[in-house]
Amino acid sequence: MPAKVFFNGQIVPLEQAKISALDYGFLFGYSLFETMRAYAGKIFALERHLERLAHSAPFLGLPADKANWKTAVVAVLDANELKNARVRLVLSAGPGSLSPDLATCSQPTLLALAAPYVPPAPEVYRRGYRVIISSIRRNSQSPLPGIKSANFLESLLARQEARQAGNEDALLLNDKGYLAEASSSNVFVLREGKLLTPPLDSGILPGVTRELILELAPNLKLAATEGQISQGELLSAEEVFMTNSMIEIMPVSRVGSAVIGGGAAGPVSLSLLEAYRGLVQES
Amino acid sequence: MPAKVFFNGQIVPLEQAKISALDYGFLFGYSLFETMRAYAGKIFALERHLERLAHSAPFLGLPADKANWKTAVVAVLDANELKNARVRLVLSAGPGSLSPDLATCSQPTLLALAAPYVPPAPEVYRRGYRVIISSIRRNSQSPLPGIKSANFLESLLARQEARQAGNEDALLLNDKGYLAEASSSNVFVLREGKLLTPPLDSGILPGVTRELILELAPNLKLAATEGQISQGELLSAEEVFMTNSMIEIMPVSRVGSAVIGGGAAGPVSLSLLEAYRGLVQES
Numbered sequence: 001m002p003a004k005v006f007f008n009g010q011i012v013p014l015e016q017a018k019i020s021a022l023d024y025g026f027l028f029g030y031s032l033f034e035t036m037r038a039y040a041g042k043i044f045a046l047e048r049h050l051e052r053l054a055h056s057a058p059f060l061g062l063p064a065d066k067a068n069w070k071t072a073v074v075a076v077l078d079a080n081e082l083k084n085a086r087v088r089l090v091l092s093a094g095p096g097s098l099s100p101d102l103a104t105c106s107q108p109t110l111l112a113l114a115a116p117y118v119p120p121a122p123e124v125y126r127r128g129y130r131v132i133i134s135s136i137r138r139n140s141q142s143p144l145p146g147i148k149s150a151n152f153l154e155s156l157l158a159r160q161e162a163r164q165a166g167n168e169d170a171l172l173l174n175d176k177g178y179l180a181e182a183s184s185s186n187v188f189v190l191r192e193g194k195l196l197t198p199p200l201d202s203g204i205l206p207g208v209t210r211e212l213i214l215e216l217a218p219n220l221k222l223a224a225t226e227g228q229i230s231q232g233e234l235l236s237a238e239e240v241f242m243t244n245s246m247i248e249i250m251p252v253s254r255v256g257s258a259v260i261g262g263g264a265a266g267p268v269s270l271s272l273l274e275a276y277r278g279l280v281q282e283s
Numbered sequence: 284m285p286a287k288v289f290f291n292g293q294i295v296p297l298e299q300a301k302i303s304a305l306d307y308g309f310l311f312g313y314s315l316f317e318t319m320r321a322y323a324g325k326i327f328a329l330e331r332h333l334e335r336l337a338h339s340a341p342f343l344g345l346p347a348d349k350a351n352w353k354t355a356v357v358a359v360l361d362a363n364e365l366k367n368a369r370v371r372l373v374l375s376a377g378p379g380s381l382s383p384d385l386a387t388c389s390q391p392t393l394l395a396l397a398a399p400y401v402p403p404a405p406e407v408y409r410r411g412y413r414v415i416i417s418s419i420r421r422n423s424q425s426p427l428p429g430i431k432s433a434n435f436l437e438s439l440l441a442r443q444e445a446r447q448a449g450n451e452d453a454l455l456l457n458d459k460g461y462l463a464e465a466s467s468s469n470v471f472v473l474r475e476g477k478l479l480t481p482p483l484d485s486g487i488l489p490g491v492t493r494e495l496i497l498e499l500a501p502n503l504k505l506a507a508t509e510g511q512i513s514q515g516e517l518l519s520a521e522e523v524f525m526t527n528s529m530i531e532i533m534p535v536s537r538v539g540s541a542v543i544g545g546g547a548a549g550p551v552s553l554s555l556l557e558a559y560r561g562l563v564q565e566s
Binding site: 111160 | 290297300303306308310312313314316343344371373375380381385396400420421422424425426427430432433434436437439440442458467
């Protein structure tokens with residue numbers, strides 16, 4: 001539990017960071033967030049996270065203030081003396097009228113939270129996640145999947161569905177039947193030695209780690225492109241892995257009853273994970 | 284602005300009803316709500332609203348406690364001495380760990396808010412709403428549209444899209460191209476003298492007013508059934524109307540550039556509105 005949080009301009013004890021009952025983030029999910037990982041006290045890819053938030057904020061009519069956001073996340077890490085941490089920055093429309101009307105929201109809420117983070121053990125990376133294909137599908141005909149908003153219930157329900165079935169996570173197809181993403185990460189597949197990940201218009205979040213992998217792959221002499229992936233192509237892939245800022249690159253060794261690769265982390269997934277961690281070290 | 288609210292067991296001033304920064308309703312939209320209308324100090328169709336909430340709560344792992352919910356909404360109306368009001372009941376998972384895990388949420392948040400409600404003027408009902416068809420589509424392959432949750436951003440974006448274009452609201456098709464609902468109401472069309480409304484599996488909320496209309500129609504010697512409605516069938520309908528607890532039955536006189544009926548409220552819409560208001564009077 002984070003002891004101190006950044007709340008509307010200052011660091012306060014968690015108990016004092018209270019959200020109005022009329023905050024549109026609470027009433028309507030009218031908020032954006034970023035989840036970032038700090039290594040040795042420093043947030044990795046901070047600028048990319050802030051840039052994504054700055055890109056989405058105007059779409060929701062919210063102010064973009066990267067300098068202020070940066071102050072918030074740095075301050076919350078420092079105040080809690082955290083080195084390896086999960087950091088969440090939340091920007092909501094703030095309180096407004098009970099009858100939904102964004103024009104009544106005059107003061108956005110800015111919140112930064114941080115908690116210690118312990119990544120999955122090395123053996124989890126070696127054996128890989130076991131995942132299901134969720135019964136829930138992402139909607140490629142809505143802007144919502146592309147925005148990191150508090151409308152996160154669908155993702156949590158998909159993950160719960162997976163865990164009830166004894167798996168670690170769920171992959172979601174989109175409304176057209178193609179692979180979209182995992183409950184809270186992007187997905188890559190390796191086919192004929194080439195990396196493929198669903199395109200941005202397929203109902204997915206434009207993940208920061210996803211973007212980094214696409215940039216990193218050529219350094220490893222790997223072709224990496226966006227492209228539609230059918231369920232059959234997913235299940236017969238040589239390797240599959242998931243990416244987000246917290247788990248970095250997590251190999252997938254089983255999708256439902258289909259064993260992927262040899263039933264453990266594949267060599268390409270592991271070499272990308274190593275390269276990614278190298279990038280973190282250098283930063 | 285509601286002066287007093289019901290918050291976790293008691294009536295308190297709004298300023299004292301503060302939500303934890305770690306409330307899953309705020310962080311992840313992990314909450315359910317009901318919007319109800321009070322007439323002359325009494326909430327109409329209260330039992331149906333509580334029943335819908337009690338149906339959804341277990342699906343999200345939240346406790347169903349209708350007696351407590353009823354206490355909350357009655358208390359908030361009384362405390363604010365409200366007669367004609369919008370009442371919102373919110374049940375969230377409550378505070379939990381920063382890393383999303385419902386098992387860490389031990390104390391759900393229960394909140395009831397109320398504010399005076401003034402319905403649209405009679406002339407608005409006579410001329411009918413002008414609506415657009417949103418560029419956003421509802422997802423019939425997700426449980427989300429069928430649950431009244433705080434994942435409401437998509438609906439607000441659709442409404443904003445409509446208002447920017449000078450219209451009152453937006454209709455949403457679903458991922459398969461059939462009519463689903465309006466941004467926060469259900470939709471009926473009249474074709475060949477028969478009422479038709481999209482089925483529950485088409486990516487819609489099971490609206491309380493929708494259900495009442497389906498029950499009420501036979502009293503007016505009107506056939507009313509569920510059925511898929513194409514965009515062409517919508518645009519060539521004899522009448523179109525929207526239903527929810529606040530606006531009751533709102534005629535639609537234009538969908539995009541298509542004039543519906545004579546470009547004003549149709550006779551069937553108005554007679555249903557009258558019958559619905561009779562039901563309210565009797566209750």
